[in-house]
Amino acid sequence: MTITAGGKIIFILMAFLVTFACFASDAFSGEVQECLRCHAKHGIIKKFENNESIEAYVDAKKFMVSVHNSLACSDCHTDFSTEKHPSRRYRSKKQYIIKSSLVCRRCHLNLKATPIHAKVLSEEEEGKPHPCTNCHGSHSIVHVGKRTFKTEEQHCLKCHAYELSMEFNNGETLSLKIDASLLKASVHRKLSCSDCHFGFSSTRHPQRNFKSLRDFSIANSETCRRCHFDKYTKTMESIHYIKLSQGNLKAPVCTDCHGSHLTLDFGKERTLIAHRCQRCHPRIFDIYAKSVHGKALFDMHNRDVPVCVDCHKAHDIADALALDYREKIPEICSNCHANEAIVSKYGLSTNVVKTYLSDFHGVTLIFYKKQREEFNKPARQIAVCTDCHGSHNIISTRNTDPAVVKANLLKRCQQCHKDATKNFPAAWLSHYEPTLKKAPLVFIVNSIYQIFIPGLLIGLILQIILHIWRYAVNR
Amino acid sequence: MANIDRIKGNKIRRFSIFRIIEHWAVMLTFGVLVVTGLSQKFYSLDVSQWLIFKMGGIDYARLVHRFTGIVFLLITSIHIIIGIIGVAFKKWHPSMIISKKDFTDAIHNIKYYLGIESRPAICDRYNYKQKFEYWGILIGGLLMIVTGIILWFPTFITRFLPGEIIPAAKVMHTNQALVIFLIIAVWHIYNSIFSPDVSPLDTSIFTGYISKERMLTEHPIELARLEGKPLEEIITEHQDIHYENLETS
Numbered sequence: 001m002t003i004t005a006g007g008k009i010i011f012i013l014m015a016f017l018v019t020f021a022c023f024a025s026d027a028f029s030g031e032v033q034e035c036l037r038c039h040a041k042h043g044i045i046k047k048f049e050n051n052e053s054i055e056a057y058v059d060a061k062k063f064m065v066s067v068h069n070s071l072a073c074s075d076c077h078t079d080f081s082t083e084k085h086p087s088r089r090y091r092s093k094k095q096y097i098i099k100s101s102l103v104c105r106r107c108h109l110n111l112k113a114t115p116i117h118a119k120v121l122s123e124e125e126e127g128k129p130h131p132c133t134n135c136h137g138s139h140s141i142v143h144v145g146k147r148t149f150k151t152e153e154q155h156c157l158k159c160h161a162y163e164l165s166m167e168f169n170n171g172e173t174l175s176l177k178i179d180a181s182l183l184k185a186s187v188h189r190k191l192s193c194s195d196c197h198f199g200f201s202s203t204r205h206p207q208r209n210f211k212s213l214r215d216f217s218i219a220n221s222e223t224c225r226r227c228h229f230d231k232y233t234k235t236m237e238s239i240h241y242i243k244l245s246q247g248n249l250k251a252p253v254c255t256d257c258h259g260s261h262l263t264l265d266f267g268k269e270r271t272l273i274a275h276r277c278q279r280c281h282p283r284i285f286d287i288y289a290k291s292v293h294g295k296a297l298f299d300m301h302n303r304d305v306p307v308c309v310d311c312h313k314a315h316d317i318a319d320a321l322a323l324d325y326r327e328k329i330p331e332i333c334s335n336c337h338a339n340e341a342i343v344s345k346y347g348l349s350t351n352v353v354k355t356y357l358s359d360f361h362g363v364t365l366i367f368y369k370k371q372r373e374e375f376n377k378p379a380r381q382i383a384v385c386t387d388c389h390g391s392h393n394i395i396s397t398r399n400t401d402p403a404v405v406k407a408n409l410l411k412r413c414q415q416c417h418k419d420a421t422k423n424f425p426a427a428w429l430s431h432y433e434p435t436l437k438k439a440p441l442v443f444i445v446n447s448i449y450q451i452f453i454p455g456l457l458i459g460l461i462l463q464i465i466l467h468i469w470r471y472a473v474n475r
Numbered sequence: 476m477a478n479i480d481r482i483k484g485n486k487i488r489r490f491s492i493f494r495i496i497e498h499w500a501v502m503l504t505f506g507v508l509v510v511t512g513l514s515q516k517f518y519s520l521d522v523s524q525w526l527i528f529k530m531g532g533i534d535y536a537r538l539v540h541r542f543t544g545i546v547f548l549l550i551t552s553i554h555i556i557i558g559i560i561g562v563a564f565k566k567w568h569p570s571m572i573i574s575k576k577d578f579t580d581a582i583h584n585i586k587y588y589l590g591i592e593s594r595p596a597i598c599d600r601y602n603y604k605q606k607f608e609y610w611g612i613l614i615g616g617l618l619m620i621v622t623g624i625i626l627w628f629p630t631f632i633t634r635f636l637p638g639e640i641i642p643a644a645k646v647m648h649t650n651q652a653l654v655i656f657l658i659i660a661v662w663h664i665y666n667s668i669f670s671p672d673v674s675p676l677d678t679s680i681f682t683g684y685i686s687k688e689r690m691l692t693e694h695p696i697e698l699a700r701l702e703g704k705p706l707e708e709i710i711t712e713h714q715d716i717h718y719e720n721l722e723t724s
Contacts, residue, residue, distance in 0.1 A: 360645075363515070363518050363533075364533060366518070367518070367524075367527065367532065367533035368532075368533070370524065370528075371528065371532045371533070374528070375528060375532075377531075377532050380534075417629075417630050419630045419631075420630045420633070421630070421633060421634050423633040423634070423636070423637055423638045424629065424630055424633040424638055425638060426633075426637060426638025426639055427629055427633060427638040427639070427640075427641035427642060428638075428642075429639075429642055434642065434646075439639055439642060439643075441639050441640070441643040442639060442642045442643045442646050445643050445646045445647050445650075446646045446650070449646070449647075449650035449651075449653075449654070452650075452654070453650065453653055453654060453657070456654060456657060456658075457657055457661065460657070460658070460661050460662050461661065463585075463604075463662075464661070464662075464665050466585065466588035466589070467588060467670065468671070469588065470587065470588040470590075471671045471672075473590070
């Protein structure tokens with residue numbers, strides 16, 4: 001921007017006016033008083049062509065303490081004076097604001113020296129106007145350096161409450177407008193902006209470049225660890241972090257699940273958790289929503305049923321296809337299904353885990369798990385809860401025809417026992433302890449031995465004792 | 476079987492080489508089956524887990540258990556076949572057959588232990604204790620073989636039999652294992668190692684020979700048959716030795 005001779009004159013004139021104003025701080029100049037005679041009153045409405053309107057009202061008190069209190073009205077409203085009061089036509093309020101705030105730049109020339117203005121101006125060159133008054137106000141304008149904001153938030157929102165945007169190297173843009181009401185609803189409502197936007201403050205506003213919007217989000221989510229270090233270290237073990245570090249930028253970071261300026265407390269609204277996961281895992285969500293757990297959650301607002309994070313965890317989400325996760329499944333299910341307080345309400349037995357673990361599959365699993373953990377021996381897959389019951393698609397068998405359940409079970413058995421036939425599923429006692437009713441043969445055989453073994457042992461030991469006793473007596 | 480050739484000086488041939496080898500074979504397979512089997516039955520014990528891990532994991536433990544089971548099946552089959560052939564065609568004395576005398580002997584011996592009878596029962600080649608043990612192990616072993624095969628091939632078995640046979644076989648296999656283990660660990664080990672009659676070790680199954688002295692006390696009927704003497708003579712002979720022993724001790 002070149003400084004014209006006219007501009008210089010105006011600048012000198014203004015400097016003179018400022019000096020003059022020092023002597024007359026209480027009273028406005030005659031022109032100001034003349035204008036305020038009408039414009040200090042409410043009711044003067046300026047209408048635009050699109051029927052928008054603006055009130056031509058000036059708060060005299062605010063103007064008196066404004067940084068421009070020594071200027072005359074016509075210094076900014078250049079067409080006007082005590083004599084001239086032209087009527088102008090504008091298409092819209094926006095057009096009016098853009099046009100009238102151009103006058104600021106007649107005095108404030110070296111705007112590009114500050115990064116924030118440089119940014120704004122560069123956007124303006126691309127055709128996106130940034131009226132000065134949007135951020136600085138008009139008649140109530142206060143010196144930025146001397147301006148005191150109650151909070152840092154107010155300071156930042158002075159600009160970020162408006163349609164600012166940020167452009168990334170790949171051409172994507174991000175609106176930097178922050179909705180103050182969201183901040184108030186966030187669990188972080190007591191934090192100030194720089195607590196998260198580290199490096200920014202009321203005096204510092206570094207200029208940063210990011211390749212893409214995603215890069216920006218990932219980099220920004222790093223700030224969470226400054227407070228939530230425990231969660232951060234947990235995420236380092238998660239499948240999401242592994243995918244991210246392998247270069248899959250779609251893998252979620254903190255803010256993808258928790259939000260940024262509106263960070264919510266998930267604990268109170270369990271359906272919200274499932275919906276968060278749904279964003280990336282929509283098909284699994286649909287299956288889950290139809291399962292016995294999902295239905296109870298969404299239809300009955302049941303707080304006992306597991307949502308995604310109860311099985312997969314929230315931060316240290318393991319690879320669900322990995323063997324070590326698979327080995328933990330009985331333990332995961334037992335968190336609820338071995339807990340009397342939770343499952344007894346629904347008429348479910350806590351025996352399910354015990355009966356699984358004491359049977360062939362359960363014992364084998366225990367060994368495989370230990371072998372892998374302690375001896376690093378590769379283990380094969382062995383049937384766990386989900387292999388028979390399903391995982392996201394678990395349904396209740398209560399209202400299902402037993403014949404259908406049996407036929408379905410056979411299919412599950414056949415996944416491992418390829419040549420299983422229709423009698424085979426009955427080899428598994430369906431989590432029941434053997435009784436005369438449920439498994440009479442097993443019960444009877446077991447009962448016979450329960451009597452026979454102690455009887456045999458007592459008989460043999462008595463014989464031995466008698467024999468030794470006789471020997472001792474004979475000697 | 477009964478002939479004078481079996482008497483060699485003060486020793487009497489009790490077991491043939493075949494029986495000695497058979498005992499070794501059963502002893503070794505039994506040992507392996509117990510270690511690999513009971514460690515699966517009592518899987519939560521540290522020692523079981525240590526053993527299984529030493530074997531290379533549960534899969535190897537099961538593999539060893541199953542193939543040792545096959546060896547046990549072979550030994551048992553050979554034993555039964557030879558027993559039947561021997562008794563049917565070679566006129567062996569069916570010395571393991573349980574008779575009424577075994578029950579009266581048992582009652583007699585208990586009375587003797589309690590001091591009601593003055594002397595122990597007079598027994599043949601195998602006394603009632605040995606017969607009990609033999610049949611206990613043989614029948615138990617057969618049950619283990621049958622239930623073991625059922626557990627090894629559950630999908631095949633359930634083609635013909637109801638599914639419940641599998642958990643029933645498991646319950647039987649695991650309990651019968653304990654029965655056999657107890658018979659061996661308590662009864663057999665006592666009678667062949669710790670019993671004052673044989674202590675420190677009854678060596679007859681390893682050497683094949685038994686002393687005449689023990690034959691006199693434990694198997695007088697067989698001795699009488701071997702020597703071709705009347706039983707009464709054997710008993711008097713035994714009583715003489717018995718009183719000599721009492722006087723010298």
